Amino acid sequence: MAAPMKLVVKWSGQEYEFTEVSGTDTVKDLKEAIHEKTGVLPQRQKILGLKFKGKPPGDDVQLCALNIKPNTKIMMMGTREETIIAANAKPTDIGEVVDDFDIEDEEVATENREEYLQKVEHRVRKYEIKVVNQSRPGKKLLVLDVDYTFFAATNMKWIEVKMRELGVAENPNYKIAFMVDSRACITVHTQKYGIIETKPLGVIWGKYEQYNPKNTIMFDDLRRNFLMNPQNGLKIRPFREAHKNRYHDKELMKLAKYLRDIAPLDDFSHLNHRHWERYKPPST
Missing domain, CATH: 3.40.50.1000 (HAD superfamily/HAD-like)
Incomplete structure (x- = not known):
């Protein structure tokens, strides 16, 4: 089993630590973990700064392929469903x-x-x-x-x-x-x-x-x-x-x-x- 990685995700003025993700996890797995902590659905998330072969990685790409350094801080942009509903009222x-x-x-x-x-x-x-x-x-x-x-x-x-x-x-x-x-x-x-x-x-x-x-x-x-x-x-x-x-x-x-x-x-x-x-x- 791959060793755990430590990532810090910045969203809406706050920082969220993720210490249990590993290199064998996929981008989809990371989005699911982010969803649990922030409430933003995976399909609403835009993770900035991650690249795979010069392009944003697909959900099936493993984190080990992204050359993420320990304690890397990445920014996520996205909106909770209840906020979208309120804005559309x-x-x-x-x-x-x-x-x-x-x-x-x-x-x-x-x-x-x-x-x-x-x-x-x-x-x-x-x-x-x-x-x-x-x-x-x-x-x-x-x-x-x-x-x-x-x-x-x-x-x-x-x-x-x-x-x-x-x-x-x-x-x-x-x-x-x-x-x-x-x-x-x-x-x-x-x-x-x-x-x-x-x-x-x-x-x-x-x-x-x-x-x-x-x-x-x-x-x-x-x-x-x-x-x-x-x-x-x-x-x-x-x-x-x-x-x-x-x-x-x-x-x-x-x-x-x-x-x-x-x-x-x-x-x-x-x-x-x-x-x-x-x-x-x-x-x-």
Whole structure:
């Protein structure tokens, strides 16, 4: 019998030790072991970093063929079924929908498609995030869309210019940790809407160990930008025609209260951000 191996699997901000797997076990066996500890079904799992002949290994490949070193840490991406169901829940209070679509069964499953997760992995390796200020240890992550949340811009040059013009980059009341432009996005194909672009938070999670699905929330005016991380997205109304609406649009100010209310939570993954206006913090 082959000697036991020790592996550490990182998922959703936590590390899980596996000490009873061996080289004769297959990738399928490893996925079953991961399922027991995390609750993520094997077919929902995407294990990053394992290669067999230059490609992701099939389920029948033995671990000894992957040249895994002792105490290797590998990252797993995947979602529990109950989280997918919650993300796909249809709200009863749908308001105005502008240039967008609701996430349906196919769209929710997009986050687990291997070809898209490989794109995310590629971005993690190749894309350079524009660091503005060092992240503070132990703090949660708020990702703010730029287009129609602040203004219209997509490439880093214009983002930097507008951030300076608006006084965001050097505001004394807060500090922006980093900026990400459209090169970090990936394209995905949906049966109903064809090829579209989306914003995978996995690029940030892959570069910053302190951030993960449990402590991240993203504001965006387009729900399709959440396809790779539907549980972490909060759809806001687009900020259009600022010269007319700047004194009437108070949504970000109201969302500030929501952020204060959820800030004490250790885990955001159980929240339904579609109903953020109804949220009541736990009694203290």
